[in-house]
Amino acid sequence: MNDWMRLTILQFFFALAIIPTGLVNANETGALVLVANVDSKLGELSLRDVRKAYLGSRVGVNETVLVPLVNRIDDPLYEIFLQKVMFMSSQAYQRQLLRHFLQGKGQRPAEYRDKSDLLDHLSRNASAVTYIMWTEELNRLGLKVVTVLWNGES
Amino acid sequence: MTYLKNTFLTVSFVLLAAQKTMALEIVWGGYLNAGFAVSDSATLYRDTEIDDRGSFGDTIFGLNMGADLGEELKLAAQLATHPGGENIEVDWAFASYRLSDTLNVAVGQLKYPGNLVSEYVDVGYLYPWIRPPQGVYSHGHSQFRTSLTLRSFRGVRLLYSNLFDSKSLGGIDYDFQFYAGAANENFITHDKLLGALATASMGQMRLLLGYNRSNLDVLENPSAPMNGKYMEMLTVGATAEWSGLVTYGEFVRSETEDVVMQDTNGGYLTLGYRFNKLLPHMTYSFFDQRSGLGQRTWTLGLRKELTSASALKIEWQRIKPKAASSESVNEIPMLEGLSGLFQSVPLEDKVDVFSIAVSILF
Numbered sequence: 001m002n003d004w005m006r007l008t009i010l011q012f013f014f015a016l017a018i019i020p021t022g023l024v025n026a027n028e029t030g031a032l033v034l035v036a037n038v039d040s041k042l043g044e045l046s047l048r049d050v051r052k053a054y055l056g057s058r059v060g061v062n063e064t065v066l067v068p069l070v071n072r073i074d075d076p077l078y079e080i081f082l083q084k085v086m087f088m089s090s091q092a093y094q095r096q097l098l099r100h101f102l103q104g105k106g107q108r109p110a111e112y113r114d115k116s117d118l119l120d121h122l123s124r125n126a127s128a129v130t131y132i133m134w135t136e137e138l139n140r141l142g143l144k145v146v147t148v149l150w151n152g153e154s
Numbered sequence: 155m156t157y158l159k160n161t162f163l164t165v166s167f168v169l170l171a172a173q174k175t176m177a178l179e180i181v182w183g184g185y186l187n188a189g190f191a192v193s194d195s196a197t198l199y200r201d202t203e204i205d206d207r208g209s210f211g212d213t214i215f216g217l218n219m220g221a222d223l224g225e226e227l228k229l230a231a232q233l234a235t236h237p238g239g240e241n242i243e244v245d246w247a248f249a250s251y252r253l254s255d256t257l258n259v260a261v262g263q264l265k266y267p268g269n270l271v272s273e274y275v276d277v278g279y280l281y282p283w284i285r286p287p288q289g290v291y292s293h294g295h296s297q298f299r300t301s302l303t304l305r306s307f308r309g310v311r312l313l314y315s316n317l318f319d320s321k322s323l324g325g326i327d328y329d330f331q332f333y334a335g336a337a338n339e340n341f342i343t344h345d346k347l348l349g350a351l352a353t354a355s356m357g358q359m360r361l362l363l364g365y366n367r368s369n370l371d372v373l374e375n376p377s378a379p380m381n382g383k384y385m386e387m388l389t390v391g392a393t394a395e396w397s398g399l400v401t402y403g404e405f406v407r408s409e410t411e412d413v414v415m416q417d418t419n420g421g422y423l424t425l426g427y428r429f430n431k432l433l434p435h436m437t438y439s440f441f442d443q444r445s446g447l448g449q450r451t452w453t454l455g456l457r458k459e460l461t462s463a464s465a466l467k468i469e470w471q472r473i474k475p476k477a478a479s480s481e482s483v484n485e486i487p488m489l490e491g492l493s494g495l496f497q498s499v500p501l502e503d504k505v506d507v508f509s510i511a512v513s514i515l516f
Binding site: 072075078079082087088089090091092094095096098099101102103104105107108109110 | 179181183220222228230246248250251252258259260264265267273274277279280281313315329331355357358395459461462463515
């Protein structure tokens, strides 16, 4: 290995070390709830059904098929959902989703990074659900809690 | 290739038209690996063409879409570039139909499922390395180097999957796949392809056992000794992540009818430990062909999560290639000038490769 390669490697390690690490501290957050449109007829769902739906499997409830929406508006919320509900890392979750998708076993849930788009989908589809931690805004947003996924305690 | 591009465009057009008329929901996704690698040898390494001048050959892009057409019918396709390649190709495009809760059939161009990471071999975000261990995941770099994996195949696949609930172990997902078709790799076509695969997953652990048989035909070389011969592959693999410890291990054995020189063993073992957003890892990878051709590779790498769908990776590799024995070359002249996964025999006994990449999933 020549000198400039060594120097380059050292520079990259240094750059890596100074990139800030955004750790998720679940203890500093509130409850994580699964919500739907306030007019939705969805009742309480089991965590097993929620996990199945978010892994792309078809989950039927009250003669409709659950439509899980992945809330990617902010990364910490997404990571809490993966840690506390799916019990897997983002990589493991995406690997399982892709494998299920390629095997024709399931459809990947749609992802939303824009809050108004996510709320718009929820308002149009009574079978659609997503997870949030903004419980104080439920009434204003026209949403109702379907299931408490995690009560905020580790 | 024009046919494949047209297929993808047709599928896209049909789905978009259906989306307008049937309020069909299409889910789009994709990935980008942006990578640079440089070695201390002037000899080109593998199909990303890494040498001492540096290469961006690890830079690849893929865009995929899936749609639920109702009545248990699904359609999916992916357009992608491959390492070292300049063309956009249809990686997979298939329709699948759910026959029952446990049984599913798919037809079209299907991603090869026979190895531990072959279904997402180009999606760098989903594994620790910049490129999967080349002892197994190399794709036909010469007419005589057998692939121990395939990219995709055209054909049909039957999948049985179920969940076994164990009081002591929890839920175990398991599936059996049977597939048949034909595959085109860089230099070799695989006709009369038949395969069977069993996998079991529990939490973040996955075990795989696969068998594959195909009839070989070397493109543009009618005198190649493996033309018209059957090749069989047996694969055993496992991956697990537990309390921060990350492990991958895979072994593949390939045998070719009447061409014992081409019989190959390949495998690797990866160990890593996840410290929050950092994953340092180490891999030993090898492949050995009966002809004497082979390679040993040590990889030290570090992965850092940048966001929940992107990672920065750096790697250092030490590669020790082996050339075919002179007896093998006398018997099969095609072996002359080959060494490991290099394009020709490097001047150096050991070659160091430094790589950096950003992998994004969207």
